[in-house]
Amino acid sequence: MKNNLIAIVNIRIFDGTGAPVLNNGVVLVENGVIKDVGSSGSVSVPDSAEVIDAKGKMLLPGLIDAHLHLQGFRSGDFVKEPLLTPFGVFVARAARDAESLLNSGFTTVVDAGGLVALHLKYAVNEGTVAGSRIVAAGPALSQTFGHGDEHYFPVEWVDYRTTRKFTPFVSLICDGEDECRKAARYALREGADFIKIMSTGGVLSEKDRPEYLQFTIKEIRAIVEEASHAMRIVHSHAQGAKGIKNAIEAGVKVIAHAIYMDEEGFEMAKEKDVVIVPTLAIVEKILEVGKEVGVPEWGLKKSEEVHKVHIETIRKAFKAGVKIAAGTDYIGGWLPQGENAVELKIYVEKVGMSPRDALITATKNAAQAADLADKTGTIEKGKLADLIIVDGNPLENIDILLDKENILLVMRDGKIFKNKLE
Numbered sequence: 386m387k388n389n390l391i392a393i394v395n396i397r398i399f400d401g402t403g404a405p406v407l408n409n410g411v412v413l414v415e416n417g418v419i420k421d422v423g424s425s426g427s428v429s430v431p432d433s434a435e436v437i438d439a440k441g442k443m444l445l446p447g448l449i450d451a452h453l454h455l456q457g458f459r460s461g462d463f464v465k466e467p468l469l470t471p472f473g474v475f476v477a478r479a480a481r482d483a484e485s486l487l488n489s490g491f492t493t494v495v496d497a498g499g500l501v502a503l504h505l506k507y508a509v510n511e512g513t514v515a516g517s518r519i520v521a522a523g524p525a526l527s528q529t530f531g532h533g534d535e536h537y538f539p540v541e542w543v544d545y546r547t548t549r550k551f552t553p554f555v556s557l558i559c560d561g562e563d564e565c566r567k568a569a570r571y572a573l574r575e576g577a578d579f580i581k582i583m584s585t586g587g588v589l590s591e592k593d594r595p596e597y598l599q600f601t602i603k604e605i606r607a608i609v610e611e612a613s614h615a616m617r618i619v620h621s622h623a624q625g626a627k628g629i630k631n632a633i634e635a636g637v638k639v640i641a642h643a644i645y646m647d648e649e650g651f652e653m654a655k656e657k658d659v660v661i662v663p664t665l666a667i668v669e670k671i672l673e674v675g676k677e678v679g680v681p682e683w684g685l686k687k688s689e690e691v692h693k694v695h696i697e698t699i700r701k702a703f704k705a706g707v708k709i710a711a712g713t714d715y716i717g718g719w720l721p722q723g724e725n726a727v728e729l730k731i732y733v734e735k736v737g738m739s740p741r742d743a744l745i746t747a748t749k750n751a752a753q754a755a756d757l758a759d760k761t762g763t764i765e766k767g768k769l770a771d772l773i774i775v776d777g778n779p780l781e782n783i784d785i786l787l788d789k790e791n792i793l794l795v796m797r798d799g800k801i802f803k804n805k806l807e
């Protein structure tokens with residue numbers, strides 16, 4: 386079989402482990418896995434290997450967006466668009482978006498709730514769609530009157546088990562420990578790679594607010610237990626301080642948004658090795674273009690309310706040493722899949738991270754949020770060969786990652802999907 390042994394030579398390696406950049410490095414890839422990595426003298430390259438000369442460019446771990454939704458949305462009108470657009474159209478658009486993500490250097494994405502990704506991941510895995518690896522939650526678990534219970538629709542349209550229309554945003558509505566257990570089992574049955582829950586209200590839900598508490602600790606515990614039986618973790622959408630702490634106390638491993646997280650929450654997160662995924666990019670974008678793309682008035686209003694405090698919280702969390710993973714909450718269209726590195730730019734410009742710290746959020750830390758820390762996120766022996774080569778040095782200027790043209794080579798699972806080195 387040709388192509389199962391590839392050596393990338395003449396590269397500068399940022400491996401994502403915290404080690405300094407290695408000049409004149411070599412990476413040897415065999416059957417989709419990193420077989421060896423090191424300086425040019427220390428790695429022996431067999432004659433049978435296909436050799437790629439990277440011409441001194443920089444090699445990074447493939448980027449990971451730890452929170453997005455491959456929904457194939459094109460407008461900001463969350464009420465009308467799902468009603469008027471056939472499901473197949475959403476899937477076709479999301480396939481295009483998954484390709485765009487891969488071409489932008491994102492070798493893995495975490496889909497934090499929705500049906501499209503749940504189906505699309507099969508098409509990516511079988512090679513039909515040349516997209517990022519998808520880690521999908523499938524339908525999120527929400528209480529009645531929760532963030533995932535789209536309040537503007539009749540409830541039977543919202544619940545995955547009763548709706549008669551296949552649509553991107555559907556949830557599993559569950560109340561009480563037994564229903565929560567059953568809903569978690571149902572999500573697993575449908576192919577969820579992790580369980581997504583909503584433990585507070587939100588910005589883009591009509592009748593609640595970020596501070597509202599959703600699910601009891603007991604309900605969350607029941608879900609976490611069911612997930613753990615299937616060796617999976619739980620992510621929670623959590624914005625208010627108390628709902629964040631409830632989730633962490635009950636065993637949730639990833640907190641999305643974290644808008645009003647407090648000092649006590651930071652300490653709990655550190656103690657339990659919980660990762661937070663800020664998703665600052667979506668709020669910025671709503672403020673920028675939300676009105677013209679049709680985001681409902683209540684969504685615009687709440688976005689304005691949370692914008693400043695959200696950034697301030699993430700700044701404090703970073704200072705306090707809480708682990709942060711990059712995630713955009715992008716859904717397609719005006720929240721364009723492929724421009725997700727903008728989250729890193731915000732971390733550097735507004736949160737106070739160095740470009741190196743920002744890169745770690747989209748590689749090593751994001752791999753932890755994806756529950757793939759042993760498989761990807763760093764360039765180390767034995768990990769999947771998810772690698773990108775970039776033009777320029779993102780450690781000096783993170784902005785270079787925002788331009789697709791600077792992503793010269795993309796390899797996922799040892800397979801080259803893009804190569805502009807020649």
Ligand SMILES: [Zn+2]
Binds near residue numbers: 452453454497714
């Ligand atoms: Zn989200």
